[in-house]
Amino acid sequence: MSTVHRPIMKLSIVLSTQPAQFQAATFKGDLEANLSQIASLGYDGVELAIRDPKLVDLDTLESLVHKYNLRVPAIGTGQAWGEEGLSFTDPDPSIRRNAIERIKSHIPVASRFEAIIIIGLIRGIIKPGVDASQAMDWLIAALQECCDAARPYGIRLALEPINRYETTLINNTGQGQELIECVGAENFGLLLDTFHMNIEEPVIEESIGRCGKHIFHFHVADSNRWYPGAGHLDFQSILNNLFSSGYKGWVSGEFIPIPDAETAAQQSLTFLRKLG
Amino acid sequence: MSTVHRPIMKLSIVLSTQPAQFQAATFKGDLEANLSQIASLGYDGVELAIRDPKLVDLDTLESLVHKYNLRVPAIGTGQAWGEEGLSFTDPDPSIRRNAIERIKSHIPVASRFEAIIIIGLIRGIIKPGVDASQAMDWLIAALQECCDAARPYGIRLALEPINRYETTLINNTGQGQELIECVGAENFGLLLDTFHMNIEEPVIEESIGRCGKHIFHFHVADSNRWYPGAGHLDFQSILNNLFSSGYKGWVSGEFIPIPDAETAAQQSLTFLRKLG
Numbered sequence: 314m315s316t317v318h319r320p321i322m323k324l325s326i327v328l329s330t331q332p333a334q335f336q337a338a339t340f341k342g343d344l345e346a347n348l349s350q351i352a353s354l355g356y357d358g359v360e361l362a363i364r365d366p367k368l369v370d371l372d373t374l375e376s377l378v379h380k381y382n383l384r385v386p387a388i389g390t391g392q393a394w395g396e397e398g399l400s401f402t403d404p405d406p407s408i409r410r411n412a413i414e415r416i417k418s419h420i421p422v423a424s425r426f427e428a429i430i431i432i433g434l435i436r437g438i439i440k441p442g443v444d445a446s447q448a449m450d451w452l453i454a455a456l457q458e459c460c461d462a463a464r465p466y467g468i469r470l471a472l473e474p475i476n477r478y479e480t481t482l483i484n485n486t487g488q489g490q491e492l493i494e495c496v497g498a499e500n501f502g503l504l505l506d507t508f509h510m511n512i513e514e515p516v517i518e519e520s521i522g523r524c525g526k527h528i529f530h531f532h533v534a535d536s537n538r539w540y541p542g543a544g545h546l547d548f549q550s551i552l553n554n555l556f557s558s559g560y561k562g563w564v565s566g567e568f569i570p571i572p573d574a575e576t577a578a579q580q581s582l583t584f585l586r587k588l589g
Numbered sequence: 590m591s592t593v594h595r596p597i598m599k600l601s602i603v604l605s606t607q608p609a610q611f612q613a614a615t616f617k618g619d620l621e622a623n624l625s626q627i628a629s630l631g632y633d634g635v636e637l638a639i640r641d642p643k644l645v646d647l648d649t650l651e652s653l654v655h656k657y658n659l660r661v662p663a664i665g666t667g668q669a670w671g672e673e674g675l676s677f678t679d680p681d682p683s684i685r686r687n688a689i690e691r692i693k694s695h696i697p698v699a700s701r702f703e704a705i706i707i708i709g710l711i712r713g714i715i716k717p718g719v720d721a722s723q724a725m726d727w728l729i730a731a732l733q734e735c736c737d738a739a740r741p742y743g744i745r746l747a748l749e750p751i752n753r754y755e756t757t758l759i760n761n762t763g764q765g766q767e768l769i770e771c772v773g774a775e776n777f778g779l780l781l782d783t784f785h786m787n788i789e790e791p792v793i794e795e796s797i798g799r800c801g802k803h804i805f806h807f808h809v810a811d812s813n814r815w816y817p818g819a820g821h822l823d824f825q826s827i828l829n830n831l832f833s834s835g836y837k838g839w840v841s842g843e844f845i846p847i848p849d850a851e852t853a854a855q856q857s858l859t860f861l862r863k864l865g
Contacts, residue, residue, distance in 0.1 A: 511821075512787070512813065515819060536787060536788065537788065544791050545790075
């Protein structure tokens with residue numbers, strides 16, 4: 314008699330390397346204290362949100378990550394949009410250029426950690442006066458340039474479909490898959506996030522199945538963006554479908570630090586580890 | 590042997606009496622054509638979104654509604670915020686006064702139809718520089734004044750908890766119930782909307798149970814704000830809990846007209862009528 318066992322999930326959680334406004338970055342503040350806490354809770358890795366690699370002492374960061382025996386599955390880049398307004402689809406060509414160069418500057422960082430580079434809000438929105446097809450053309454060209462630059466390092470980029478209230482560009486997995494066709498780079502895929510999927514996907518499990526090998530990274534937050542278990546998403550079913558689709562990557566917590574970062578991180582980990 | 594039968598659901602759908610930007614008003618445009626279509630689809634009533642009663646020929650409206658044998662369970666007022674910026678919580682006292690007078694001007698309209706007056710986005714948001722407790726004080730005082738004015742007509746007001754992306758004031762049923770305590774008027778209650786609840790309520794059915802007799806009106810849209818059946822909400826369970834809580838009111842469709850208003854309205858009606 315044989316039983317198929319799913320490998321143990323690799324769990325990570327988002328940590329911002331500097332102060333940030335984004336409310337769903339669970340951990341912010343003192344870097345070493347946070348890394349120590351995340352490791353002691355039992356996480357396998359930490360997803361680093363980095364606004365600008367120039368502002369981070371990468372040697373110190375790397376040594377601290379190794380000291381606490383953590384991995385870095387992915388690097389979040391959205392703060393460059395939230396704090397500086399950089400985007401791939403701004404009508405100002407110098408802002409678009411700066412956004413592309415910023416993403417390219419993450420490639421050596423990603424290379425240190427063998428991490429995926431996340432394309433979240435830095436893709437931008439369709440600004441007033443900009444034609445939607447023009448914005449898409451800018452987005453595709455920017456992604457192609459960044460993927461070309463990342464390829465020699467073996468680095469992959471993952472775009473996150475984000476719900477309608479936060480962007481007007483790529484809200485759901487269907488639009489994400491069309492974008493993958495247009496970009497046409499083997500190192501370009503998707504980051505799926507359960508909070509956004511709860512709003513945008515008709516049936517979350519079916520969307521996961523359709524995306525299949527294009528899923529490069531996976532975020533968990535419950536329906537209310539609190540830690541998994543605090544809302545009404547069926548994570549057992551969602552994660553079963555994710556791993557049945559052949560996913561070999563990480564399950565990374567990006568949720569609001571309620572009641573506080575440590576409690577939320579602990580609750581999430583306990584809840585997810587209990588799932589079959 | 591006896592079986593408890595649930596009464597047949599009274600179904601209505603939102604119709605805007607004038608052009609509006611709000612994307613989830615299912616029907617917009619020619620009034621009589623829309624009323625005729627809504628009636629022929631089999632709806633029992635129509636929820637009227639009215640920006641300003643002064644802009645509407647009420648006698649014509651009333652005679653058309655009667656001609657098509659429709660009822661009007663509720664009147665939506667949010668366009669006064671969306672199109673004119675009126676709100677109960679604006680720092681400008683003249684804007685707050687205009688918002689209160691606007692809601693009072695709906696009372697004779699509501700009285701014609703024995704309709705509930707909906708307090709949606711006209712409650713406003715916490716604007717920059719305004720203290721949250723100050724905004725709540727303005728909100729409570731405005732609601733008390735409007736409820737006092739509505740009471741002699743036997744008219745009730747229902748505030749809709751709206752998800753975090755659309756307002757910073759009263760996002761969930763817990764906050765709604767606290768507000769009911771503060772307002773302290775027997776003709777003030779809640780309008781619950783399944784689209785917003787999917788984002789904000791940890792467990793939708795439990796929130797419905799807790800609100801109980803304070804639920805004055807009920808909106809249905811699926812998780813993606815399309816017609817019920819197009820997303821992943823469990824409407825059988827949600828509506829079972831609603832009617833088990835003693836709800837005697839209407840189930841009103843407020844969803845995005847995709848693929849078009851008529852198809853969405855038809856799909857919703859067919860789906861909801863099939864539920865046990």
